[in-house]
Amino acid sequence: GIPVVNSPTILTMLAANLDVGNCEVSGTGTESATAGRPAVLRITCRDKFSNPATPSVQLKFGISLVPVESSADRKEKRSKSAAADKEKVQADATEEPVKPVARRTKEDKDEETRDRKKRSAADALTPMPFDALWVDGEYQISYMAEKAGGHLLHVWADPEGSGSREILPGSPFTLQV
Secondary structure: OOOOOOOOOOOOOOOOOOOHHHHHHEEEEEEEHOOOOEEEEEEOOEOOOOOOOOOOOOEEEEEEEEEOOOHHHHHHHHHHHHHHHHHHHHHHHHHOOOOOOOOOOHHHHHHHHHHHHHHHHHHHHHOOOOOEEEEEHHHHHHHEEOOOOOOEEEEEEEEOOOOOOOEEOOEEEEEEE
């Protein structure tokens, strides 16, 4: 019950490392844009405990704007895909069967498939140019859409600047230009 010498003392608590899964993307630039005019979005960096995080100097962000296919385009793609699948099944029927291997659970396969698809989808995106600056602890991105219509806005981070993309929460955003 007796106070310790120099007590109470002041402690400085620092945030943990950046956790891309806890970052937040906000701003009107995630919902709408006008072709030929700058649109703005902001990224708030957070650690795994949702504290504001100071990112490393290697951190890079990227964005990509992908037009949404019309229903006619999707229908044509499905038709071509179905024909290719039919040819593959016919070709596979002539090959010798493969021996079964140890099975993973359906949940494991589903999760691995989702992760693999996310990574390859992020890696396949063509980054678009943007201007950016840090404003009050948030990374502000200003980009310019060129074509009107429905788009998907993909936003990712490369925490170590190594080229490894991690999709930010909420991405892709449905955007009307």
